[in-house]
Amino acid sequence: MLEVSGLTKVFGGLTAVKDLTFTLQRGEILSIIGPNGAGKSTCFKLISSFMVPTSGTVRFNGQDITGIGPHAVARKGIVRTFQENTAFQDMTVREAVLLGYQKDCKASLAGMILRSPQARRDDREAGAHADRVLDLLGMSSHAGTLAAGLPHGLLRNLGIAVALAARPQLILLDEPFAGLNSDETKRGVELIRKIRDEGITPILVEHDMAAVMSVSERIVVVNFGSKIAEGTPAEIQRNDKVIEAYLGSEDEEIGL
Ligand SMILES: Nc1ncnc2c1ncn2[C@@H]1O[C@H](COP(=O)(O)OP(=O)(O)O)[C@@H](O)[C@H]1O
Ligand SMILES: [Mg+2]
Structure with a gap:
């Protein structure tokens, strides 16, 4: 359904997303995780065309949608949620x-x-x-x-x-469980599954590791903009590069 290939975004001297490649099957629950500043939100902005990549492509249902703009992307069937929805x-x-x-x-x-x-x-x-x-x-x-x-x-x-x-066909959820208590998070996990069962494919960026491990079928791990690992929750939890990336940062833990 979604093919992200060699996606790169440079801000001045900083490469926020670096040669990122992954695919997503329709109906699968994928999470993108990584320490703060790893480039996860930027990746979502590139997929939803809120930002144009420095290089690389985004393909959706076999069509190149790189940089076509947020409205055109929404018409194709991709939507994203925002951290704060003060507009309503x-x-x-x-x-x-x-x-x-x-x-x-x-x-x-x-x-x-x-x-x-x-x-x-x-x-x-x-x-x-x-x-x-x-x-x-x-x-x-x-x-x-x-x-x-x-x-x-x-x-x-x-x-x-x-x-x-x-x-939408695809919904990008950036930290859907941020600020929720544990009961609300549990309901959130159920909601993600319901959304998928409705035929809408969810991708999550999320910090709550217990929630990520329970809801995801596959996880892509990024650090300093690059993919360092990809696999099932069980594979990710015992991946040395992932453990190292998380131990190296002060404010996160992977909940091993
Ligand atoms: N619009 C921007 N201009 C300059 N730097 C940015 C911009 N957006 C994000 N960055 C930088 O890119 C890096 C990745 O940010 P982000 O994608 O928000 O990370 P994450 O969501 O994984 O915490 C950070 O170092 C951040 O400061
Ligand atoms: Mg973010």
Whole structure:
């Protein structure tokens, strides 16, 4: 589904992502891990075309999508979530999710203004889809809540809901469990599996090693922008290069 090949991003004198190559099969749960500053978020920005790589390519469903821009990438079926979603503060949860769906409407602008049958069908479809997404995330009871009033864990879920509303094939989740307590993280892991079972392929960047090891089917480890290991959670936990990379950094542990 996704083929990242020789991906490189240089910022001035710093190579944030260096000759990174990996592939992803549809329906598999892949995580990218590595110490702080390893280049994980930059990798996501390159895949989602929020940044143009210095060199290398990103192919999606066999098509070269390198640097085509975030909107074009979203239309192809790749979405990403953001660390903070302050953009939805003034909306209710359901309104924010409906916004995520808009991209896909079939009615013309004139049709929307004149309330054509197609526009009314679109509204009903959008509403039904928004309600399904909220149900999937266990957020139906918060549909009418203002996003600004949500606790941190639910605000993170809302970011995922808005991304899912666009009906992507691939969703890039950058630290979905950051700031969540252990119960919320467990529900988060379940949610990742549900998303995959809905036919949407998730890729995670995540620091919570227990969660990563339990949810991932395959893990790519990066350090200083380069891939240092790739394998199943069991393989990664006993990989010498990985242990060394994590022991070398102060604020992380791999939970061995
Ligand atoms: N826009 C940017 N301009 C300059 N340097 C950047 C930029 N974005 C990230 N970096 C640097 O690139 C490196 C990788 O950053 P990042 O991809 O955010 O790492 P990670 O997500 O793995 O913590 C870091 O050293 C960071 O400071
Ligand atoms: Mg990051």
